[in-house]
Amino acid sequence: EMKPFKKDFLWGSATSAYQVEGAWNEDGKGPSVQDVKEIVPDTSDFKVATDHYHHMQEDIALLAEMGFKTYRFSISWSRVIPDGDGEVNPKGIQFYSDLIDECLKYGIEPLVTVYHFDLPQGLAEKGGWENRATIDAFVRYCDVLFDNFGDRIKLWLTINEQNMMILHGAAVGTGESSIKSLYQQNHHMLVAQALVMNLCHKKLPHVKIGPAPNISAVYPKTNNPADVEAADLYTAIRNWLYLDIAVYGVYNHQVWAYLEENDALPDMEPDDLAILKSAECDFIAFNYYNSSTVEALPSGTERKAGKKDQQLSDSQEGFFAGSDNEYLPYTEFGWQIDPTGFRTTINQIYSRYRKPLIITENGLGGFDKLEDGKIHDTYRIDYLRNHIKQMNLAVTDGADVFGYCTWSAIDLISTHQGFRKRYGFVYVNREDFDLKDLKRYRKDSFYWYKGVIASNGKN
Ligand code: BGP
Numbered sequence: 001e002m003k004p005f006k007k008d009f010l011w012g013s014a015t016s017a018y019q020v021e022g023a024w025n026e027d028g029k030g031p032s033v034q035d036v037k038e039i040v041p042d043t044s045d046f047k048v049a050t051d052h053y054h055h056m057q058e059d060i061a062l063l064a065e066m067g068f069k070t071y072r073f074s075i076s077w078s079r080v081i082p083d084g085d086g087e088v089n090p091k092g093i094q095f096y097s098d099l100i101d102e103c104l105k106y107g108i109e110p111l112v113t114v115y116h117f118d119l120p121q122g123l124a125e126k127g128g129w130e131n132r133a134t135i136d137a138f139v140r141y142c143d144v145l146f147d148n149f150g151d152r153i154k155l156w157l158t159i160n161e162q163n164m165m166i167l168h169g170a171a172v173g174t175g176e177s178s179i180k181s182l183y184q185q186n187h188h189m190l191v192a193q194a195l196v197m198n199l200c201h202k203k204l205p206h207v208k209i210g211p212a213p214n215i216s217a218v219y220p221k222t223n224n225p226a227d228v229e230a231a232d233l234y235t236a237i238r239n240w241l242y243l244d245i246a247v248y249g250v251y252n253h254q255v256w257a258y259l260e261e262n263d264a265l266p267d268m269e270p271d272d273l274a275i276l277k278s279a280e281c282d283f284i285a286f287n288y289y290n291s292s293t294v295e296a297l298p299s300g301t302e303r304k305a306g307k308k309d310q311q312l313s314d315s316q317e318g319f320f321a322g323s324d325n326e327y328l329p330y331t332e333f334g335w336q337i338d339p340t341g342f343r344t345t346i347n348q349i350y351s352r353y354r355k356p357l358i359i360t361e362n363g364l365g366g367f368d369k370l371e372d373g374k375i376h377d378t379y380r381i382d383y384l385r386n387h388i389k390q391m392n393l394a395v396t397d398g399a400d401v402f403g404y405c406t407w408s409a410i411d412l413i414s415t416h417q418g419f420r421k422r423y424g425f426v427y428v429n430r431e432d433f434d435l436k437d438l439k440r441y442r443k444d445s446f447y448w449y450k451g452v453i454a455s456n457g458k459n
Pocket residue numbers: 016019160161164214287361365407413414415416417421
């Protein structure tokens with residue numbers, strides 16, 4: 001017998017500033033690493049994106065029409081502080097203040113990510129997260145947000161997918177540098193996150209704050225103990241490093257040993273470990289797309305690029321490699337589809353940390369087709385229905401899940417595949433670099449999800 005979702009379950013969906021807003025240099029916004037880097041797709045795609053900056057009221061009205069209880073969006077650091085650590089841009093503050101008020105007008109709870117892959121270019125030019133000064137810049141930026149929006153935002157997320165920034169650095173500005181550099185950047189972000197969580201608890205005792213990593217179960221390719229050991233270690237590197245620190249304030253012991261073995265332990269200031277220990281998140285938010293599979297490589301194997309799936313980066317390989325999973329179907333973009341893994345992942349997190357959980361991304365990127373003003377995205381409805389069912393099974397198992405956001409509320413720029421790869425309940429009429437008219441259309445999944453929300457998860 002399925003347990004029902006909580007009566008105040010936060011049904012919603014998500015976007016991020018650089019993938020949805022456009023207006024990359026308007027009203028005083030400074031460039032972020034996403035606006036200037038040559039990444040797939042051409043950065044011109046990010047300069048307009050969905051042009052949400054100029055369609056905000058129209059877009060929020062569409063989310064309200066679906067009956068959203070929450071909307072997860074991110075604030076662009078360089079729209080609020082154009083060079084990252086200098087003057088505050090009043091028009092940046094104004095945009096987000098209006099966006100928050102628009103959500104509240106419809107009874108939609110704003111769920112805000114303060115940093116979603118878009119480091120200000122001004123800070124990147126000063127070494128980015130390699131530079132310890134970026135910690136102070138981040139704390140000050142969040143202090144500005146707490147002062148301006150702490151009265152209206154009750155749920156805060158620190159860093160989106162910090163683990164993917166370390167495992168897939170190229171796409172988001174952390175670069176394909178050495179393991180030593182990646183984990184030095186990682187350490188600075190972890191200290192910055194701890195300081196911000198403490199600042200938030202001090203200034204805004206009534207609000208809740210948590211991390212938003214990408215967490216997914218890691219499977220061994222076979223029951224060979226070497227494969228199981230590889231999956232166990234990769235799980236610690238990919239998942240538990242980030243949640244152990246957010247919840248318990250300590251570095252995961254297996255990852256610490258792995259870094260020591262690779263001469264990649266981060267340089268620290270004397271009170272860094274105490275700072276990490278002093279901070280504890282109020283809930284765990286996480287993004288889930290699919291599970292991963294790894295296999296052990298014979299010890300001493302040359303460090304080589306293994307099977308590149310989107311959750312596994314070759315910078316961690318050498319004694320294990322990513323592998324296909326012949327039991328799972330794949331999306332058109334080569335991502336496994338594993339709803340069962342979603343239940344497994346929820347239960348793994350809940351049993352390890354016993355913290356309230358909210359899913360902040362889950363979705364299917366696909367080639368949607370506009371036909372006579374309609375988009376028949378049954379594949380997306382199937383994906384989401386199957387994942388919601390598994391989430392309901394996890395809730396029935398006893399996991400405390402209080403919300404679910406799909407990726408994405410409205411079509412926006414895929415980090416890796418531009419506008420071709422669509423995720424939204426709302427179709428936006430443009431193709432890569434061709435702006436067309438940016439007209440919004442309700443997909444079949446728009447009406448389906450409206451029914452899911454109205455029935456609190458039935459359908
Ligand atoms: C997650 C990011 C999102 C979005 C999503 C889809 O890692 O948090 O911002 O990018 O992946 O991936 P993609 O955009 O590469 O299709």
